Amino acid sequence: MQFLKTLLLLACAVAASQTSAHAQREDVEQVGAMFDDALTRSHCYEWLRYLCKNIGGRPGGSPAYTAAAAYTAQMLDTVGADTVWLQPVRVPTWQRGTVARVRIVNSQQVGTQALSAIALGFSGGTPKTGISGEVIEVKSLAELDKMNPERIKGKIVFFNRPMDATKANTFHAYGGAVDQRTSGPRRAAELGAVGALVRSMTLRHDDVPHSGVTMFNDQKPIPAMALGIESAELLSALLAQEPNLRINITADCAAGKEQTAHNVIADLRGSELPNEIIVVGGHLDAWDVGEGAHDDGAGCVQAMEVLHLFRRMGIRLRRTLRVVLFANEENGMYGATEYARYAREHKKERQYAAIESDAGGAAPRGFVMDALPDKQNNAHQKAQKWREILAPYGFTDLHTGGSAADISKLRDLGTVLFGYRPDSQRYFDYHHAASDVFETINKRELELGAAGMAALAWLIDKHGF
Amino acid sequence: MQFLKTLLLLACAVAASQTSAHAQREDVEQVGAMFDDALTRSHCYEWLRYLCKNIGGRPGGSPAYTAAAAYTAQMLDTVGADTVWLQPVRVPTWQRGTVARVRIVNSQQVGTQALSAIALGFSGGTPKTGISGEVIEVKSLAELDKMNPERIKGKIVFFNRPMDATKANTFHAYGGAVDQRTSGPRRAAELGAVGALVRSMTLRHDDVPHSGVTMFNDQKPIPAMALGIESAELLSALLAQEPNLRINITADCAAGKEQTAHNVIADLRGSELPNEIIVVGGHLDAWDVGEGAHDDGAGCVQAMEVLHLFRRMGIRLRRTLRVVLFANEENGMYGATEYARYAREHKKERQYAAIESDAGGAAPRGFVMDALPDKQNNAHQKAQKWREILAPYGFTDLHTGGSAADISKLRDLGTVLFGYRPDSQRYFDYHHAASDVFETINKRELELGAAGMAALAWLIDKHGF
16 A cells, blocks of 8 residues: 555656646747847847937926837837826926036146046036036045035035945946945035046046936935046146146036826737736936936837737737836836825736836846845746756846836735846946947847846746745 | 754854855956956957058968068067067968959840959969850759759759748858858869859848959869859849840959968966967958958957956956967968867866857857766866856857867867857848948947957866866
8 A cells, every 4th residue: 555655656756747747848948039030030220219219308297208109109009019108297307408617727737628528417517617617536425525614605515436346237436436426426426525526436447427317305406427537537636746736617407397108008918917017127218428328228128029029920918918118217206106106006917927127128137126025936936947047048046136227116915026137238338328329229138138038027927936 | 964964064064155155256246356357448449440440351271461470579578478479380372463344245234344352262263355155053052963964064054042030040041151152163163164143141131242262273274253242133133134144254363382481379377287388369350341350350359359458457367378370271270280180289288178269249149158968967067157157248158069260170178169249130241242341340339349259268267177
């Protein structure tokens, strides 16, 4: 009897492992077919060309943003979304204006010399003749806070801590330096400075200045400009010899009115569980310099491609696939906040999972995942199995951790979050700069990312957490 | 007693695992320090700039190759190699000339129209008025072989099978199509064709033609030209409507004299086992179009950087680190053959391991390894452990398989071979084309590759196989 039982158990185990191997083989084949399709029939590269070349920079609330929302909504409708709608979002705006000049005035060494500069988003403007002052160079906010505030009054604070080139993941290098840009000018203003300069957030050694938001909150804005790396290093070198050097900043940027922008939302309705939602998304707004190719046109067209790929291949998920192109990530995630508010209030819907692409259009490396603690372990174990299926296409990494920007607002609702991670080496060469253009994107790299997002959505839907 | 024995064994196991964990931690720290150093103190990007911008294309046996050998030898000496020598290699040469014209003649649709074309290496030339003929389009050599030879005589054979875009690894797509370029023109000539056209070996959809060697062996060369993809597709579309369309090919390329080129060889002598050699290398020759940035300037400066990194950090391996920059990979691996001959004859030296970088300068993916069957398993197991240490820097892949070009000649000597594998998506956008220029290389990606090669050499030397 015991022997028969053992034999039976053994037979069951063998059958189960065969079934499991068979199921895994099916997954491998289906995922392979999705990659093949993306690499040969995708439109996403041409969509991105249109977003970059015909529309270009598109800050939330700008006419260009409206054009981008209309274009992407139309494309989603054309390729067969069941529903497409525009969700209104009130967003703050800011006008860059036409002048952003930073000049060294009467240096003993170089005379009067322009530096390569760009206004940070939500920088204050200046009178027509600009503001002038001596410069205090610091490497951190903490260094500034330790100073006698009397030294800072009436001065221009220059934040010059480089991103740490030894971080293999450049996002870690960015995370370790970006407080200078986001919070430095406000802190300087609170201490009485009349202007702020920030070394550009890039690891590339050139003189292209990189913009990005700076947050004054309730503080009255002061002019806040990013300097190209070569300009920042020149200024620092001069200050070492001429500590009383004066800088003139002239800029006509200014806060604008609140406007309505729209999240673009397109559904491919689920066949069995239509109220369970798998979101794929990126943010449609992009800084007004450059074309928003890597940040984040790539993520938008990849999310759109997921829906199109399912349509082309005749795949309908059990759950609803929802493309969300978020309005206004750059200036405070207003689009994400509005979508999360909607999701919280529509209780009959469950936001099952969300996949975001907002780390550029380079070749795939993998995903970072995040979820509430009670879901984290189980979801991570499942996802590790899927990673094996995706690895031949370059998706070799699957870590847990803070994974995303816009979709992070869904975490508290129990949504399992995945941030797509392409290779990071080149991202900050282009980020928020005039160099973030279509030509820096490789068609296959873009398509591989989209295919991986589609495959992940399909695996999530098939196997669940 | 049994109890005590068990306890003792347990204690030993714990101690061993602690020692092993400690050793692993040491490796992780040392490898981390090597990456930090490469990302902040490397010269390899500037060396590559010089090779590309001041020297440019450098076919083996050309004056430019001589300049490249002199430059790299000097740099290796400057950064502290113990010995640097130039190993002479006799190489065949070929002159591209100044004319390479392919024209559709008197099409009903488009009249007379030039196609974007470039002569393949070792193509035959034509009379001043060119050669003209009707075109036979085929998708493979097998298709050609099945034809009645009478149909081929006096014609121009057009090989037009695309690289397979569904291969995630583009080298596999290249491997599946390149026989058309390497062997197609010879086969066409054997069957009486007067010329050959080959669709460029690229996955990018543009009209940049890609050169590369074609091999006639004992067959008298005929003119053999690569067409840009758009030109190939136009020609194919026209042939569908006008099968009797005529093409004129005019080219003044011709075989040159045999010349002497040099392998550049630099040693950093081992402290304990100086006769055991760890080779790091790439090939210094590059096609005369473009600047040889990815193919293979990147690999050369990475190999040089390994030596320089050890010098900067004061690391001396137990074994001798040898940089070999191979002469003439592109036209038949004459440099590799000469080095392997030397290695075979110098029996007191043992070629312990070899690491080659000849797959471009993109971000790291890992290594492919190869060895004689008796060494393969053990070496692969060891290397898998090292892969874990290298994974945080992007080296997530370690496969066995045909791994390399130049160093493959050492396999029979028992050398364990490693081919460095950067991401492959962009490689064939540039390969053998005018677009293979310095600007397509990212400094950090180049440095990460070099650091990974250095770390691998260090781990091989420390732990052995």
